[in-house]
Amino acid sequence: MKINYQPFSIDYSHPGDRRRFYGYAKRESIDFNSNKEIIDEEVIILTQNCDLTLWLNIKRKHPNIKIIFDLCDAYLVEPLSLKRIFRGLVKFIIRKNKKLNLSYTNLIKKVCIISDAIICSTDEQKEILKQYCNNIHIILDYQDDEISISKTNDKIKNENLNIFWEGLGSNLSLFEDIAVTLEKVNKEYPFNLNIVTDKKIPIGLGNLYEVDATKILARYFKNLNNIFIYDWNKENLCHVGSFCDIAIIPSSKRHEKMFLYKSANKLFLLWKMGLPTITSYSFAYHKAMKNISLDMICNSNYEWELKIKDAFINKTKFKKMSYKLKEHAYANYSDTTKTSAWRKLFSSLEL
Numbered sequence: 001m002k003i004n005y006q007p008f009s010i011d012y013s014h015p016g017d018r019r020r021f022y023g024y025a026k027r028e029s030i031d032f033n034s035n036k037e038i039i040d041e042e043v044i045i046l047t048q049n050c051d052l053t054l055w056l057n058i059k060r061k062h063p064n065i066k067i068i069f070d071l072c073d074a075y076l077v078e079p080l081s082l083k084r085i086f087r088g089l090v091k092f093i094i095r096k097n098k099k100l101n102l103s104y105t106n107l108i109k110k111v112c113i114i115s116d117a118i119i120c121s122t123d124e125q126k127e128i129l130k131q132y133c134n135n136i137h138i139i140l141d142y143q144d145d146e147i148s149i150s151k152t153n154d155k156i157k158n159e160n161l162n163i164f165w166e167g168l169g170s171n172l173s174l175f176e177d178i179a180v181t182l183e184k185v186n187k188e189y190p191f192n193l194n195i196v197t198d199k200k201i202p203i204g205l206g207n208l209y210e211v212d213a214t215k216i217l218a219r220y221f222k223n224l225n226n227i228f229i230y231d232w233n234k235e236n237l238c239h240v241g242s243f244c245d246i247a248i249i250p251s252s253k254r255h256e257k258m259f260l261y262k263s264a265n266k267l268f269l270l271w272k273m274g275l276p277t278i279t280s281y282s283f284a285y286h287k288a289m290k291n292i293s294l295d296m297i298c299n300s301n302y303e304w305e306l307k308i309k310d311a312f313i314n315k316t317k318f319k320k321m322s323y324k325l326k327e328h329a330y331a332n333y334s335d336t337t338k339t340s341a342w343r344k345l346f347s348s349l350e351l
Helices: 021-028 052-061 082-093 104-114 123-129 169-175 179-188 213-218 234-242 253-260 265-272 283-290 301-313 315-332 335-347
Strands: 003-006 043-047 066-070 117-120 136-138 161-166 191-197 200-203 209-212 227-231 246-249 277-280
Touching: 003 021, 021 335, 043 052, 052 104, 066 104, 082 104, 117 123, 123 136, 123 283, 136 335, 161 234, 161 265, 161 301, 169 191, 169 200, 169 213, 169 253, 179 191, 179 301, 191 213, 191 234, 200 213, 209 213, 213 227, 227 234, 246 265, 246 301, 265 277, 265 283, 265 315, 277 301, 301 315
Parallel strands: 003 043, 043 066, 066 117, 117 136, 161 191, 161 246, 191 227, 246 277
Antiparallel strands: 200 209
């Protein structure tokens, strides 16, 4: 089949590319192009970053084309905010979208309706999307190629706890509510917070300008002396993860609703790195931890305080947990399962 893929990034380096369709295409030696105008492709794969207005119009003109919409984030449950209200307008102004569509949420719904298949990341997302399309597939991220760690977790007895966080710089805002609690714990149980992210972060509607990651963190933390920032790349992901004791995935009240529908991708990545992970509540995190009788989800700042202190006091327990989590994650969430899911998706199109 002839495939047209509309990526997150020109060089396919964005995690939404390399961990999803582009990762699958490399593994299966699938050829595709990324032209922005239809030629004679049978299948168009759309990501959240492409000009949805363009492809909505093309599908209407060429109804026989099969559309796959990779909607991995839960935009349909995004709460009302200025960013949501003006997203469609800003995308039009900066020419990311050729046509004006004032409600970006409604635009997503329209694309879902004309899609022949939709990809999402959780059962809860799937239930919402069923009202727009009857061919929904849950496909998680490819991860194994990004991890090359021999995790030992051996530490000098009285060394500070090393805490790990990784992700896009735009997600540093998730520290907004937990920062005060982390600083409180640090006074009694000193730790290093090691962050692997973008040192320069595009911000504002349309990501029109950049700001240093330290400036973002300074909005939430009074003291940055125990916070160490590393550029996101595979080498730093693995190196920094190798000397950390635990990882954290916090949320904030502003992003709580979308976080609830967040996939377990990041959690499984951290488990494969041998990092016991304390998280805020999400449906997928709760399900994943319940499957192995693990209680590391926090529903309040007080629970965050208790669980981080526990990691400091009971390092031996967490060291044993490290090996078990790594073994469990590779046994149950390997990249092989993702390849099978992508194959099943394409089979469902009945070309």
